[in-house]
Amino acid sequence: MTLYSRVRPLAFKLPAETAHGIGKRTLRAAQSTWPTRAALSYAYRYEHPALEVDLFESTFPNPVGVAAGFDKNAEVTHALEALGFGFVEIGTVTPYPQAGNDRPRLFRLREDEGMVNRMGFNGQGMETVRSRLEADGTPGVPLGVNVGKMNSSTEREAIEDYRRVFDRLSPFADYVVVNVSCPNTPDEFDEASPDHLRSIFETLEAENDADVPILVKVGPDEPEESLFDLVDIVEEFGLDGIVATNTSTSREGLESPRRDEWGGLSGKPIENRSTAVIRTLAEYTDGDLPIIGVGGVDSAASAYEKIRAGASLLQLYTGFVYEGPSTARRINRGLVDLLERDGFSSVEEAVGADLE
Ligand SMILES: Cc1cc2nc3c(=O)[nH]c(=O)nc-3n(C[C@H](O)[C@H](O)[C@H](O)COP(=O)(O)O)c2cc1C
Structure with a gap:
């Protein structure tokens, strides 16, 4: 029995956002001194040459990142590194601080091993995040920065929002993700429309003198045609990859009493849908476009399935909440076993192995 399996029933008695806050404060305290950070690293980091991924001109020590x-x-990038994650994506960061939606806005769907959230881009804004990155330094693993718009922005203002956050935070980033797929922010206009996407990417390209890799994050509910349209735009602008997927508005097959809360569904219930999107994207691009796979990853088997479907890197959020601090270590150890079992010498070799 792990320590987390004893702590989890207590944590799960608290409202989800309260438990998350306590978890984050604990991680922040743990990363603030060298001995506690080193102790975490010693307990949780797992290294193996087969896990290394070279992508976006960075070396990822393992493919398992924080979504x-x-x-x-x-606030806790260094602690997440110490817990054995191979990279960390911060954000979504908006230009100004934003309160997000009213609480409660985060719900566990325990029976379904999922969560529903309608946080609504709550955050401290780009200047606070920038100051923190300056003060704390970036972690020793690659850092992604996920950028978004203010909830009140019009279509035209949104483009300026992305530009400003990109301008302030891309110097700290190993890659930047444009998030146009959040299902719980106001939809005054179609954020994923081809015209809007073109305007965003045109603007960011003009700003991107340092050639920071730019990716776009897609939702799991998009029909195939929209995914193809998106890939065409990604290729038109020479973007570096796609993060697939965000949370879902579907509620199919759920059992939990909380299933009808509005917001984005994550975790186990979206796993297969997210993997299907990865496979569609990988097949359409002949495996040439890097994909970060996310949605329901909580074990080595679920991570491996996404790698074989075409994901070069993985991320998780809900699985981390359910499985606790040893999640990355457990997944990475298991991945090494699965790679060996199937005769692959590295994660990179297994990417897209299931594609026709
Ligand atoms: C509470 C919560 C907040 C999230 N906030 C963001 C966000 O700000 N930006 C974003 O791109 N994705 C956000 N996501 C989506 C995750 O990054 C991820 O795409 C999704 O949860 C699927 O992964 P999972 O099944 O491992 O949780 C959030 C997810 C959760 C559960």
């Missing part, structure tokens, strides 16, 4: 939303304000 956007967990550390919106870059």
